[in-house]
Amino acid sequence: MADIIRLLPDHVANQIAAGEVVQRPSSVVKELMENAIDAGATDIQLIIKDGGKTLIQVVDNGKGMSGTDARLSFERHATSKIQKAEDLFNLNTKGFRGEALASIAAIAHVEMLTKTEDDEIGTKIKIEGSKIVTQEVVVAPKGTSMLVKNLFFNIPARRNFLKSDQVEYRHITDEFHRIALAHPHVAFNFYNNGGDVFQLPANDFRKRIVHIFGRKTDEKLVPVEEETQVVKISGYIQKPEFAKKSRGEQFFFANNRFIKSPYLHHAILGAFEGLIRPGTHPGYFLNLEVDPATIDINIHPTKTEVKFDDEHTLYAMLKSTVKHSLGQFNVVPALDFEQDQNLDTPYSYKNKQVGVPQVVVDSSFNPFETVKPSKSNAVGGGGNYTKPKVDGWENLYAGLETTVDSGVSHLEFESEVVNSSIFDDEKEVVDHSTTTFQMRKKYIITTIKSGMVVINQSRAHQRVLYENFLKNITIKEAISQQLLFPLTLSFSTSEINILKEIKENLCTVGFVFGEITENGVEISGVPVLVVESEVQMIMEQLISDFQQEVPGDSFSQSDMLAKTLAKTLSVKTGETLDEFSQVKLVNDLFACKETTLSPFNKKVYITITENDIERKFI
Numbered sequence: 001m002a003d004i005i006r007l008l009p010d011h012v013a014n015q016i017a018a019g020e021v022v023q024r025p026s027s028v029v030k031e032l033m034e035n036a037i038d039a040g041a042t043d044i045q046l047i048i049k050d051g052g053k054t055l056i057q058v059v060d061n062g063k064g065m066s067g068t069d070a071r072l073s074f075e076r077h078a079t080s081k082i083q084k085a086e087d088l089f090n091l092n093t094k095g096f097r098g099e100a101l102a103s104i105a106a107i108a109h110v111e112m113l114t115k116t117e118d119d120e121i122g123t124k125i126k127i128e129g130s131k132i133v134t135q136e137v138v139v140a141p142k143g144t145s146m147l148v149k150n151l152f153f154n155i156p157a158r159r160n161f162l163k164s165d166q167v168e169y170r171h172i173t174d175e176f177h178r179i180a181l182a183h184p185h186v187a188f189n190f191y192n193n194g195g196d197v198f199q200l201p202a203n204d205f206r207k208r209i210v211h212i213f214g215r216k217t218d219e220k221l222v223p224v225e226e227e228t229q230v231v232k233i234s235g236y237i238q239k240p241e242f243a244k245k246s247r248g249e250q251f252f253f254a255n256n257r258f259i260k261s262p263y264l265h266h267a268i269l270g271a272f273e274g275l276i277r278p279g280t281h282p283g284y285f286l287n288l289e290v291d292p293a294t295i296d297i298n299i300h301p302t303k304t305e306v307k308f309d310d311e312h313t314l315y316a317m318l319k320s321t322v323k324h325s326l327g328q329f330n331v332v333p334a335l336d337f338e339q340d341q342n343l344d345t346p347y348s349y350k351n352k353q354v355g356v357p358q359v360v361v362d363s364s365f366n367p368f369e370t371v372k373p374s375k376s377n378a379v380g381g382g383g384n385y386t387k388p389k390v391d392g393w394e395n396l397y398a399g400l401e402t403t404v405d406s407g408v409s410h411l412e413f414e415s416e417v418v419n420s421s422i423f424d425d426e427k428e429v430v431d432h433s434t435t436t437f438q439m440r441k442k443y444i445i446t447t448i449k450s451g452m453v454v455i456n457q458s459r460a461h462q463r464v465l466y467e468n469f470l471k472n473i474t475i476k477e478a479i480s481q482q483l484l485f486p487l488t489l490s491f492s493t494s495e496i497n498i499l500k501e502i503k504e505n506l507c508t509v510g511f512v513f514g515e516i517t518e519n520g521v522e523i524s525g526v527p528v529l530v531v532e533s534e535v536q537m538i539m540e541q542l543i544s545d546f547q548q549e550v551p552g553d554s555f556s557q558s559d560m561l562a563k564t565l566a567k568t569l570s571v572k573t574g575e576t577l578d579e580f581s582q583v584k585l586v587n588d589l590f591a592c593k594e595t596t597l598s599p600f601n602k603k604v605y606i607t608i609t610e611n612d613i614e615r616k617f618i
């Protein structure tokens with residue numbers, strides 16, 4: 001048989017390598033910016049168009065390349081950063097594989113302009129799909145400009161696989177954040193479609209964080225500092241009360257390189273344990289400096305996953321250092337001269353003894369007694385789910401008493417927060433003949449002809465809200481409640497971008513937006529079910545959901561919006577519902593198009609037939 005093995009031509013090999021190095025425009029941004037950093041640049045400009053699909057340009061003032069180097073840099077395994085295998089263990093540069101430029105040049109139109117300090121004139125090289133088109137001598141400033149156009153022009157399958165410009169832009173922004181945070185002493189400018197996104201002067205780490213994530217971030221940061229023989233930890237964590245629904249602001253850097261480490265992330269979660277609300281994520285910006293010989297950054301081609309020699313020690317140290325910072329912060333709150341005076345303890349309370357809260361038990365309480373519902377839970381609230389119990393608040397409703405005698409068994413404990421009503425529209429007909437019962441603040445039990453139904457209250461409410469919101473979005477007729485004073489919420493630039501994307505849909509459910517600026521969003525109206533104090537939380541949840549998964553078409557966007565709102569606004573397990581709300585929930589659920597599954601495909605209720613019960617008695 002004839003020999004059949006052949007060496008792949010270079011341009012094919014390069015295309016294959018490109019598949020690993022260049023997944024999407026943001027990978028190009030990462031490689032080019034890292035090269036600029038490695039070249040010692042102190043000023044780096046990033047310019048992109050159409051999510052990087054049409055154009056990505058990185059201009060640096062680094063050391064530049066000679067004519068020969070310029071040409072060589074596009075060869076595979078061409079690198080100035082290592083010479084022998086041992087160098088791998090003492091890496092201080094971002095790159096070392098010598099693959100990036102060869103890969104990029106294989107799948108795009110590339111123009112490089114470069115000049116070193118010592119050379120009088122520079123070099124301009126044009127490459128398309130690994131083929132050098134021109135190389136000329138030109139006048140150029142010191143440094144390098146890399147222009148990458150028409151990414152994946154010769155691999156249509158990959159090009160079609162790219163997401164919308166907005167999504168690709170978001171990936172680029174994430175990459176930009178990581179590199180800009182890892183190098184606060186380098187100045188960065190970022191332009192998108194001709195507009196400037198970031199102008200970051202050279203700065204210290206804290207100021208860099210604040211420049212990127214907005215002015216409000218400053219007050220949230222707590223410094224972290226620890227130096228041992230194994231590692232130097234520095235940076236900031238965010239105060240627990242600012243923990244967010246989204247995981248956006250979590251950054252580890254190892255020797256100035258952004259890394260992902262689920263293991264070390266876990267250490268931080270451990271330190272924050274008990275200090276943050278469930279479902280929220282702490283923010284952190286932490287630098288770990290270790291001996292380059294004790295870290296292996298080689299295990300992943302895109303180099304965000306690393307392996308530390310002594311991960312266990314690092315874990316323990318990180319956890320205790322963060323805990324220590326949190327502790328210090330709790331004990332010695334930072335002096336803040338601009339603190340809102342209203343938040344201070346009122347003078348008359350200052351010297352008061354703190355009393356032990358009393359638990360009052362009603363000894364005459366009889367769970368089997370049918371009681372008339374008290375007025376406190378018969379009067380509907382304006383959509384407030386959890387209403388703190390204030391002494392004498394019932395007086396506010398004097399004269400408004402309604403007596404609903406539905407003969408419904410109802411349990412209520414004096415010390416509990418009772419949702420007076422989870423529904424707004426009390427005028428709707430509630431079938432008072434329905435008998436309901438709430439069990440373990442989780443299930444609503446009601447009878448049907450053939451037996452009984454056990455309904456998961458939270459999932460049922462999710463279903464009801466979901467269908468409602470979806471309807472509102474489709475017919476664009478949501479009722480909005482005007483806020484007396486518009487709220488201004490602050491967000492980071494990338495969060496604002498997401499908000500802009502979903503704004504139109506948010507309006508259809510009842511949000512009314514005022515001005516949207518770089519760091520803030522003005523909200524002047526909210527859907528009727530939304531309480532003002534929850535707006536920030538809801539927005540964060542929405543942004544977080546959209547950050548994690550970006551729906552392609554507008555239907556899925558509406559669907560996701562309705563789901564998020566339903567999830568956030570629904571009654572939760574652990575909330576007591578009065579009988580009015582119980583009955584309303586049951587009726588609303590069974591008026592839904594789909595009743596058996598929640599919007600998240602979870603079972604909403606189970607039925608237990610009389611037969612089932614009788615069988616148990618045999």
Ligand code: ADP
Pocket residue numbers: 031035036039060062063064065073074078079080081094095096097098099100101102143144
């Ligand atoms: P690596 O960064 O892994 O060495 P690259 O393909 O990214 O591989 O780059 C190849 C070489 O080209 C680098 O080692 C460096 O010498 C040179 N180079 C690339 N970009 C620049 C730049 N912006 N300024 C100066 N030299 C550069």
Ligand code: MG
Pocket residue numbers: 031034035094095096098100101
């Ligand atoms: Mg490189």
